[in-house]
Amino acid sequence: MNERISVDRLACILCPIGCELEIRRTDRGLDVQGQQCEKGIGFATEEVLYPKRNLATSVPVKGSETRLVSVRLSDRVPREMIFPILAEIEKLRPEAPVRRGQVLIADVLGTGVDVIATRTIGSERSPRSDP
Amino acid sequence: MKDDIFPLYDVVVIGGGPAGLAAALGARRAGAGDVLILERERRLGGILNQCIHDGFGLFLYNETITGPEYAERLAADVDREGIRAETGAMVLDLTAGRLLRVNSRSGYRLLRAKSVVLAMGCRERTRDMIEIPGTRPAGIFTAGSAQNLVNLQNIRIGNEAVILGSGDIGLIMARRLTFEGMAVKGVFELLPWTSGLERNVRQCLLDFGIPLELSSTVVEVRGRDRVSGVVVARVDEALRPVPGSEREVKCDTLLLSVGLIPENELSKRAGVELSPLTGGAVVDETFMTSVPGIFSCGNVLQIHDVADFASHEGFAAGAFAARFARGELPAGDKVRLCPGRNVRYCLPQTARTGTAGLDLSFRVTRPLRSCRVTAVGRNSGKTYFGKKYGRLLPSELQRVSIRPAIEEDLEVACHE
Numbered sequence: 001m002n003e004r005i006s007v008d009r010l011a012c013i014l015c016p017i018g019c020e021l022e023i024r025r026t027d028r029g030l031d032v033q034g035q036q037c038e039k040g041i042g043f044a045t046e047e048v049l050y051p052k053r054n055l056a057t058s059v060p061v062k063g064s065e066t067r068l069v070s071v072r073l074s075d076r077v078p079r080e081m082i083f084p085i086l087a088e089i090e091k092l093r094p095e096a097p098v099r100r101g102q103v104l105i106a107d108v109l110g111t112g113v114d115v116i117a118t119r120t121i122g123s124e125r126s127p128r129s130d131p
Numbered sequence: 132m133k134d135d136i137f138p139l140y141d142v143v144v145i146g147g148g149p150a151g152l153a154a155a156l157g158a159r160r161a162g163a164g165d166v167l168i169l170e171r172e173r174r175l176g177g178i179l180n181q182c183i184h185d186g187f188g189l190f191l192y193n194e195t196i197t198g199p200e201y202a203e204r205l206a207a208d209v210d211r212e213g214i215r216a217e218t219g220a221m222v223l224d225l226t227a228g229r230l231l232r233v234n235s236r237s238g239y240r241l242l243r244a245k246s247v248v249l250a251m252g253c254r255e256r257t258r259d260m261i262e263i264p265g266t267r268p269a270g271i272f273t274a275g276s277a278q279n280l281v282n283l284q285n286i287r288i289g290n291e292a293v294i295l296g297s298g299d300i301g302l303i304m305a306r307r308l309t310f311e312g313m314a315v316k317g318v319f320e321l322l323p324w325t326s327g328l329e330r331n332v333r334q335c336l337l338d339f340g341i342p343l344e345l346s347s348t349v350v351e352v353r354g355r356d357r358v359s360g361v362v363v364a365r366v367d368e369a370l371r372p373v374p375g376s377e378r379e380v381k382c383d384t385l386l387l388s389v390g391l392i393p394e395n396e397l398s399k400r401a402g403v404e405l406s407p408l409t410g411g412a413v414v415d416e417t418f419m420t421s422v423p424g425i426f427s428c429g430n431v432l433q434i435h436d437v438a439d440f441a442s443h444e445g446f447a448a449g450a451f452a453a454r455f456a457r458g459e460l461p462a463g464d465k466v467r468l469c470p471g472r473n474v475r476y477c478l479p480q481t482a483r484t485g486t487a488g489l490d491l492s493f494r495v496t497r498p499l500r501s502c503r504v505t506a507v508g509r510n511s512g513k514t515y516f517g518k519k520y521g522r523l524l525p526s527e528l529q530r531v532s533i534r535p536a537i538e539e540d541l542e543v544a545c546h547e
Contacts, residue, residue, distance in 0.1 A: 011329030015189045018329035020522055034521070053334060056183045056197055057310055058282050068285055070183035070199050079338060086310055100203050118183060119199035 012043050023048055052076035057086060061121055062093040069098050069121050074114040084109055097123040134230050134243060140165040141456040142449065143231060143244035145222050145397065148177020150429020151250030152205040152216075153442035157449025158248070159212045163456055166214045167242075169233060171221035175209070176202025177252055178275070179438060181282045184303055186330070190439035201438060225401045227422045245456035246424050248448055249398055249412065253391040253430040255300075258352075261389050263295075265352030268359070274300040274388035281307060289384030293361050294318045295349045299327040299436060301388020306335035308386075316380050317342040319349060319363050321370055324498050326390075326526050328436055349385065350377060358383050393431045401425055408476035409433045416482040416489050417461055418448035426452045433478055433492065436528055440492075447490070466537055468506075471544030473499060475525065487536040491516075492528055495545055499523045502547045506533055509540040520545075 008023040017036060021044045024031040032044040046052060054077075058070040071089060085108050094104050098121040105115035142158040144151045147170030155168050174180055179187070182198030189195055192204065209216055220235035229244045255273040270289055272280070278300060280286040292308050294301045297320040305315045318336060323346045325332055336343050344363070350372050351362035365376040393411040395403070404413045404421035411432040412420040419426050428448035429441040463483035468491065470477050477493040491506070502523055506516035516533045523529065523545065533541075 011333055013330035013334050015186075015195070015330075018527075020329070051338075053338065054185050054195075055310070056185060057307075058183055058285070060285055066285055068283060070197065070282065072183070072185055072197050082310075100200060118197040119180075120203060 008044075008048055010044070010047055012040050014039050014043050051079045053079050053082060055082050055085065056118070057089055059089060059092045059094065061098065062095045067096070067121065069094055069104075070118045071104060071115050072118050073108070074103075074116050075112075077111045077113050081109065081111055085111070085115070089115055096121050134228065134241075137230070137241045137243050139243045139245065140167045141244070142166045142246045142248060142452045143229075143242065144168045144248040144250055144449070145225070145231075146170065146177065146250035146252055146429070146431070147172075147175040147206075147216055147218070148250060148252050148429065148441070149179055149201065149205065149438040150252070150431070150441040150445035150448075151177070151248070152202075152209050153445030154248040154250055154426075154428055154449035154452070155209055155214045155216070156205075156212060157446035158246075158453040158456075159214055159449075161450035161453035163246075163449075163453035167244075168209070168214065168216040169220045169222055169231075169235075170216065170218045173218050174202075175206040175216055175218060181275070181279050182303075182438075183282050184307075187438050190437070191442055198438070205442070222397055225397045225425075227402045227425075229424055244424075246426065246452035247401075248445075248452050249395075249403075249420070249425065249427040249431050250429045250445060250448075251394045251397060251431045253393045253434060256387070256390040256392060258387060261387070263349055263352055265362075266354055268352065268354040268357050270354070270358035270383050271352065271385045271387070274298065274304045274386045277304055277384075277386050278307065281311060287311065287313075289313060289358075289382075291316055291382040292384040292386055293349070293363075293380050293382045294386040294388060295361075296320060296387060296389035297325040297327050297332070297343065297345075298388035298390060299331050301386060302327040302331035302335040304386055304388070305341050306339065309339050309341070313384070315339070315341045316382055317344060317363075319347045320345050321348045321366060322346070324525070327388075328526060329524075348372065352385060353379070354383075358385055361385055391430065391434045393434065395431060398425075398427070398431070403427070406476070406480060408470070409478060413480045414478065415461070415465065416479050416486045417451035417455075418444065418479070419451065419455070419461075424452075424455055426455075433476075433528070436526065440528065440530065467540045469509075469540065469542050471507075471542040473497065473502075473545040473547070474504075474543050477543040482537050484538055485536050487534065489533045489537060490530060491533055491543065492530045493543055494528055495523045495525055497525060499545055499547055502545050504529075504531070504543070504545045506541045506543045508538070509542055511539060515541060 179198035179202035187201040224232040364372040
């Protein structure tokens with residue numbers, strides 16, 4: 001039997017520990033080693049077959065160029081969706097007030113994932129809360 | 132002038148970032164009554180506010196959130212506990228007697244504290260500190276200041292960037308600038324290894340095909356009014372540029388991500404002893420500095436790669452500060468914890484004899500594989516701690532717990 005084996009090495013990016021994973025791709029599937037927690041196996045499988053990422057950016061609130069609300073996705077999306085989603089987010093001009101966790105775009109580009117605010121913005125510019 | 136006319140707090144925390152907010156919570160939960168946070172910015176959260184990327188909170192909240200979310204949650208906890216947090220309040224001076232001079236929204240005032248927790252964070256190293264020759268045009272930013280301009284002020288900082296140094300903020304900014312439509316021409320790192328976390332190399336550089344060149348540096352900045360390019364060169368083992376390896380990379384922006392320095396100006400004013408290895412205070416097992424009643428935690432104590440760990444340190448330091456404020460002074464002789472082979476530093480630097488279950492953090496000097504970390508008694512040769520690691524990187528701050536009661540000076544070493 002001549003089994004085809006390819007080995008990938010990659011750092012898990014699910015948390016800052018960054019376990020170094022070794023993934024053997026055999027005819028029978030994937031064999032993952034080096035993870036310090038069970039999430040590593042899922043990550044490695046996903047990373048080799050269909051990598052996913054979250055993304056973060058910030059957009060100005062309506063009527064202001066300098067008051068920004070930072071946003072992220074409610075869950076990770078396939079990596080190739082990053083730039084199409086960024087283009088959608090760029091059109092956003094949310095109206096203040098915005099609260100942390102508020103959905104700004106639901107189901108962005110049909111990914112099943114929402115664009116959500118990651119900070120709270122008051123209804124008026126107040127010296128207490130703005131940077 | 133007699134000091135006792137000024138208001139006296141149990142615990143005053145200087146700095147309202149991930150460490151300071153946690154320190155205030157730690158102090159309150161350990162029973163401190165009057166806890167005050169002094170934050171010079173107009174918002175609590177410190178550097179978290181500009182760190183809009185995700186990856187925070189995994190240890191504290193058991194989920195991955197962004198910096199602003201982490202800050203808001205921690206600040207909400209502080210609020211819920213009824214802790215007073217004063218923003219726009221800058222501490223101008225701190226004495227060894229724990230008298231603070233503060234410039235606040237309501238004007239200049241003085242106050243006293245039974246305990247002070249230092250949580251001022253850190254600063255970035257600048258071009259001056261690494262001495263890059265060349266012209267002095269516009270377009271050179273530290274990675275963190277670029278992060279502030281882009282993420283908080285909506286300013287486009289340029290079109291084509293080169294990043295010097297592979298610190299985490301530089302890697303994060305490589306991705307951020309790519310998102311903003313800038314071309315990132317490359318990341319150049321002096322050392323033969325990256326100084327940022329593996330996950331950031333992968334998701335910030337590899338994902339976008341941004342080249343990473345190790346053992347290389349910027350040897351010249353070009354451009355008159357604005358940066359027009361930088362000259363990069365390979366370096367040899369002694370980190371000296373290799374003649375003949377120079378090449379120009381055209382760019383209009385240079386980002387520096389070349390290290391962080393604990394911001395200890397106030398600590399120095401109070402006479403706190405600093406460690407040349409960490410740039411932060413020398414502390415004991417209670418995070419107390421050489422000045423009684425002054426504690427230190429977070430990036431002002433040692434540079435962390437994860438905000439959660441800065442908070443973890445804050446919780447502990449705050450709790451010890453609360454005890455000190457109640458007059459519970461730790462007793463016992465002090466022993467020293469010293470870095471040995473392949474260990475750049477370990478912290479705390481001292482501990483009282485009889486301390487058991489000590490949380491020790493350390494960094495290694497270079498990447499190590501299949502190694503064993505030990506803490507060995509200098510007198511008895513007894514092994515207090517031993518653990519095997521598959522891999523250790525200088526970019527990763529390690530934390531371990533030394534279970535047995537410590538009775539002598541220890542040397543922390545890493546053997547390959």
